[in-house]
Amino acid sequence: MKLSRIIGSMVLPLIGAALVGGLWAIASGTISKDLPSPLQAWRESKLYIQAPFAYRGELDQGILRFTALSLVLVAKGYTLALLVGTPLGFMLGASRLFSRTFDPIFQILRPVSPLAWLPLGLVLFSGFRQSTSELAALFTIAVC
Structure with a gap:
């Protein structure tokens, strides 16, 4: 596999995700206190991802x-x-x-x-x- 293909298919998307995550973290800490940080969002959504077919209630x-x-x-x-x-x-x-x-x-x-x-x-x-x-x-x- 060519190096440019690896960079294009793996490295650039990772850089993009890191930039968006970083901007999100900065915005949640400075611009808006109502915006949860990426870590807070992960903590709150972890249950839904780890138990994808769970039924804990109508909206849960x-x-x-x-x-x-x-x-x-x-x-x-x-x-x-x-x-x-x-x-x-x-x-x-x-x-x-x-x-x-x-x-x-x-x-x-x-x-x-x-x-x-x-x-x-x-x-x-x-x-x-x-x-x-x-x-x-x-x-x-x-x-x-």
């Missing part, structure tokens, strides 16, 4: 358990988007009248940030008995 779970829950939520949202978007796309492509009717709406909604859909989803699904935040997240994923 391991990092891989949270990751799995997030992936399931994304899969549900993607499936919903696929089930609604595919027929809608076929209809938009097959019918000039349908396309001319709904294209202006899509063009207006296109530049809206995905994060802006979440509050709308929370409002729309606040009356449902099921988890409002899960439905709002599914809505956001499906729309985007």
